[in-house]
Amino acid sequence: MSGQRKIILDTDPGVGIPGTDADDPIALLLALSDPRLDLLAVTTTFGNCPPELGARGAGAVLAAAGRADVPVAIGDSVPLSGVLPALLVEAYAGARGRPGRVDLPMASDVVAHQSAAELIVQLVRDNPNEVTIVAIGPQTNIARALELDPEIADLLAGIVFMGGALGLDPVYGRGNITPVAECNIWFDPLAAKRVFESGIDLTMVSLDVTNPNTGLVLQDSAIRALDPTRSPVAEILAQVCTTYLDAPMFDWAPGCVLYDPLAIAVAADPGVCVTKHMSLSVETSGSLTLGQTVPIRDAKPNVRVCVDVDGARVVDELVATILTYGDHRKDRS
Ligand code: RIB
Ligand code: CA
Numbered sequence: 001m002s003g004q005r006k007i008i009l010d011t012d013p014g015v016g017i018p019g020t021d022a023d024d025p026i027a028l029l030l031a032l033s034d035p036r037l038d039l040l041a042v043t044t045t046f047g048n049c050p051p052e053l054g055a056r057g058a059g060a061v062l063a064a065a066g067r068a069d070v071p072v073a074i075g076d077s078v079p080l081s082g083v084l085p086a087l088l089v090e091a092y093a094g095a096r097g098r099p100g101r102v103d104l105p106m107a108s109d110v111v112a113h114q115s116a117a118e119l120i121v122q123l124v125r126d127n128p129n130e131v132t133i134v135a136i137g138p139q140t141n142i143a144r145a146l147e148l149d150p151e152i153a154d155l156l157a158g159i160v161f162m163g164g165a166l167g168l169d170p171v172y173g174r175g176n177i178t179p180v181a182e183c184n185i186w187f188d189p190l191a192a193k194r195v196f197e198s199g200i201d202l203t204m205v206s207l208d209v210t211n212p213n214t215g216l217v218l219q220d221s222a223i224r225a226l227d228p229t230r231s232p233v234a235e236i237l238a239q240v241c242t243t244y245l246d247a248p249m250f251d252w253a254p255g256c257v258l259y260d261p262l263a264i265a266v267a268a269d270p271g272v273c274v275t276k277h278m279s280l281s282v283e284t285s286g287s288l289t290l291g292q293t294v295p296i297r298d299a300k301p302n303v304r305v306c307v308d309v310d311g312a313r314v315v316d317e318l319v320a321t322i323l324t325y326g327d328h329r330k331d332r333s
Pocket of ligand 1: 021023024047048136137162176182183184259260
């Protein structure tokens, strides 16, 4: 379809893996389902699970959705510092290092031979000024791609990322992994700082809007009401959400907070959030404040920050979009 926005989804999807967030696989389903988006590739990063496992899950979701043509590339398994945070080492030694409960066929041939950074560079070069990266995990792959080919900074249409916390929401905007830092930034603050300083058009979807106060929660009652027999995609949605209800990562709400899907919704329609242009940087050395996203006074704005959203409406719309995905495909065939 013409007029679609070309996106690369850089993600850490723990598909049905107990103890991981359900939002990455939901974001992938939305990226596939939203007719305004053209998903060029999925690149995987560490976070919810190791990137190899994320690629396996993403490949299986793509195959189940009839989109095994979308390439998947595996990214770095450690942050730019070279050291995986101890809490992830421990988590990956347990359930978060093993395939999840979602029973999906494995499509090994969808995994590209290139690294995530190489695939990002190739796609941006092939589609100058047309590609938006939607980054919903630590930003290591983007930093590596910029290292490999710094000129892509001028060839990208933009980056929409889920990450950071600015304290704009007094309850949830203060961080989820430390009192001041959000996980995606905290897991690789050096990478995030490079992205913040890259000059690329950046849109930030932070904890200030991805929280129960904006209504951005797929409620447990709505999850229980999903009909998994409706389509393969509905089945995946139901399975990843019920796995999350059994083993939640955060206890912010009775249901799934849809952090990452909001980044996809913003890529499809930037008007979905109210934004404010701000000057931001990332703390990379503070012993108490590592990974904090910090406003810089009197400096040139470098990030469009989402400051308000009707989260409940976004949730209703995105669930409807995902659930009608099979219908659109049937209509086209
Ligand atoms: O802080 C929220 C982010 O970390 C999301 O990307 C989610 O997937 C989580 O693990
Ligand atoms: Ca994520």
